[in-house]
Amino acid sequence: xxxxxxxxxxxxxxxxxxxxxxxxxxxxxxxxxxxxxxxxxxxxxxxxxxxxxxxxxxxxxxxxxxxxxxxxxxxxxxxxxxxxxxxxxxxxxxxxxxxxxxxxxxxxxxxxxxxxxxxxxxxxxxxxxxxxxxxxxxxxxxxxxxxxxxxxxxxxxxxxxxxxxxxxxxxxxxxxxxxxxxxxxxxxxxxxxxxxxxxxxxxxxxxxxxxxxxx
Amino acid sequence: xxxxxxxxxxxxxxxxxxxxxxxxxxxxxxxxxxxxxxxxxxxxxxxxxxxxxxxxxxxxxxxxxxxxxxxxxxxxxxxxxxxxxxxxxxxxxxxxxxxxxxxxxxxxxxxxxxxxxxxxxxxxxxxxxxxxxxxxxxxxxxxxxxxxxxxxxxxxxxxxxxxxxxxxxxxxxxxxxxxxxxxxxxxxxxxxxxxxxxxxxxxxxxxxxxxxxxxxxxxxxxxxxxxxxxxxxxxxxxxxxxxxxxxxxxxxxxxxxxxxxxxxxxxxxxxxxxxxxxxxxxxxxxxxxxxxxxxxxxxxxxxxxxxxxxxxxxxxxxxxxxxxxxxxxxxxxxxxxxxxxxxxxxxxxxxxxxxxxxxxxxxxxxxxxxxxxxxxxxxxx
Numbered sequence: 225x226x227x228x229x230x231x232x233x234x235x236x237x238x239x240x241x242x243x244x245x246x247x248x249x250x251x252x253x254x255x256x257x258x259x260x261x262x263x264x265x266x267x268x269x270x271x272x273x274x275x276x277x278x279x280x281x282x283x284x285x286x287x288x289x290x291x292x293x294x295x296x297x298x299x300x301x302x303x304x305x306x307x308x309x310x311x312x313x314x315x316x317x318x319x320x321x322x323x324x325x326x327x328x329x330x331x332x333x334x335x336x337x338x339x340x341x342x343x344x345x346x347x348x349x350x351x352x353x354x355x356x357x358x359x360x361x362x363x364x365x366x367x368x369x370x371x372x373x374x375x376x377x378x379x380x381x382x383x384x385x386x387x388x389x390x391x392x393x394x395x396x397x398x399x400x401x402x403x404x405x406x407x408x409x410x411x412x413x414x415x416x417x418x419x420x421x422x423x424x425x426x427x428x429x430x431x432x433x434x435x436x437x438x439x
Numbered sequence: 440x441x442x443x444x445x446x447x448x449x450x451x452x453x454x455x456x457x458x459x460x461x462x463x464x465x466x467x468x469x470x471x472x473x474x475x476x477x478x479x480x481x482x483x484x485x486x487x488x489x490x491x492x493x494x495x496x497x498x499x500x501x502x503x504x505x506x507x508x509x510x511x512x513x514x515x516x517x518x519x520x521x522x523x524x525x526x527x528x529x530x531x532x533x534x535x536x537x538x539x540x541x542x543x544x545x546x547x548x549x550x551x552x553x554x555x556x557x558x559x560x561x562x563x564x565x566x567x568x569x570x571x572x573x574x575x576x577x578x579x580x581x582x583x584x585x586x587x588x589x590x591x592x593x594x595x596x597x598x599x600x601x602x603x604x605x606x607x608x609x610x611x612x613x614x615x616x617x618x619x620x621x622x623x624x625x626x627x628x629x630x631x632x633x634x635x636x637x638x639x640x641x642x643x644x645x646x647x648x649x650x651x652x653x654x655x656x657x658x659x660x661x662x663x664x665x666x667x668x669x670x671x672x673x674x675x676x677x678x679x680x681x682x683x684x685x686x687x688x689x690x691x692x693x694x695x696x697x698x699x700x701x702x703x704x705x706x707x708x709x710x711x712x713x714x715x716x717x718x719x720x721x722x723x724x725x726x727x728x729x730x731x732x733x734x735x736x737x738x739x740x741x742x743x744x745x746x747x748x749x750x751x752x753x754x755x756x757x758x759x760x761x762x763x764x765x766x767x768x769x770x771x772x773x774x775x776x777x778x779x780x781x782x783x784x785x786x787x788x789x790x791x792x793x794x795x796x797x798x799x800x801x802x803x804x805x806x807x808x809x810x811x812x813x814x815x816x817x818x819x820x
Contacts, residue, residue: 400572
């Protein structure tokens with residue numbers, strides 16, 4: 225049991241960092257660009273996607289031995305659509321304002337390529353527990369990605385964070401940040417930042433090995 | 440016998456023209472325009488020019504320092520970007536927004552593409568397009584020129600605190616007993632109020648309190664200097680102005696009551712500045728002579744179309760950006776016929792390549808491909 229714990233943690237962190245759906249795999253761009261005008265929208269979109277992801281990956285994994293190969297995509301879609309409908313009604317019940325803000329993008333989780341991709345590539349080949357851990361990691365990674373965009377766009381586009389005013393009444397909103405181009409600019413900036421981090425890490429590693437060789 | 444013979448590849452004839460030298464002369468030619476602009480609008484214009492250019496230079500310095508882009512700080516290209524950007528912004532534009540425009544212009548418009556010579560779009564216009572989309576109110580707020588006391592007093596919107604809404608200059612103008620309409624540009628007045636400015640107001644902008652940009656005549660004179668020294672190709676501005684005048688006069692002939700006269704179209708707004716200084720950016724315009732005509736004609740046409748039929752009063756910026764995006768395609772379809780290929784055998788049917796009618800495939804030309812000969816591998820030691 226003690227040996228299994230770090231492996232599970234690795235499985236989880238895989239989706240959060242190493243294969244982050246937003247910043248590394250660049251999947252699910254449609255909700256990423258469309259609903260991240262505010263942090264609260266971003267986090268609720270991310271969490272609903274994560275919920276659907278975990279639940280449907282678990283079920284797909286449980287049914288992996290009884291699913292005929294020929295109709296597996298249809299089976300996945302039905303499973304995902306079931307959970308999406310549940311989440312859709314839940315959000316409608318919790319907050320109608322949020323539901324209106326997210327619009328069609330909750331229903332569109334059905335065709336989100338992250339979920340179908342996870343079901344096909346991971347859940348269909350692994351037992352339920354690792355599949356759900358992996359799905360949870362991906363879901364958290366996606367939420368972090370959306371939140372990263374949402375925070376920047378809300379601060380610059382409205383001067384608020386989670387609805388709390390940061391700069392007082394005289395703040396000049398950057399209209400472009402609420403418009404679609406703002407989504408592309410912020411996403412590009414984050415991608416640049418992460419690739420810069422990655423390159424710096426590689427450079428340090430190579431210089432460290434070089435030093436080791438010289439010594 | 441002792442002098443070594445230097446053997447090297449083309450080009451063998453060198454000219455004194457370097458990128459730095461051309462850029463320096465463009466900066467010289469911009470200085471009178473900037474001086475007149477400061478004379479028109481006072482200290483606010485001066486502060487705007489200094490801050491925007493400073494932001495461009497600092498951003499350029501940062502990106503050159505990372506070693507990821509071509510060019511140096513001393514090649515003057517960032518200075519040109521900064522000066523042009525400042526000239527396209529309203530004189531009372533808040534300084535912090537001007538700094539944002541300058542940073543975006545260099546970072547997004549130039550550094551991301553790899554530095555000088557690699558940019559697809561004119562950097563100054565990228566910066567302006569960004570602030571146009573981000574701060575649509577501030578960029579449409581002009582103040583009249585030649586106000587009394589302009590050299591001692593800032594326009595109140597200039598000194599807005601960073602990230603804060605600038606003060607509306609309307610009340611400030613009222614204190615000077617001018618109505619708020621005095622601040623509208625001739626184009627905005629025409630578009631929203633149907634008032635046409637006279638020719639003398641547009642050309643010299645010395646009469647009345649017209650809010651006009653840097654004087655068009657001065658820009659034409661400075662552009663003529665650049666063209667005469669061959670630092671700039673005369674075809675592009677001529678094509679832009681010609682095509683804009685043609686489109687505008689056709690429409691004017693069609694319905695003189697609805698459309699303004701072509702003279703107003705040419706000399707209002709930023710058309711002259713855009714045609715002479717922005718569309719002629721060497722990195723973003725076609726190099727083929729025929730392509731320059733096509734490129735210029737496209738800009739002129741788009742400018743007039745955007746001015747007439749869109750919600751915006753001014754269309755030069757978007758016209759130039761669209762034409763920038765089209766210029767690689769324009770270059771491909773306007774490749775000149777190589778010297779030595781006669782008129783008779785210029786185009787062979789069946790052999791045309793859709794984007795270049797003059798192209799003849801090797802097989803059509805009965806070319807014999809030489810047999811490939813591989814050198815034997817070096818024996819391993």
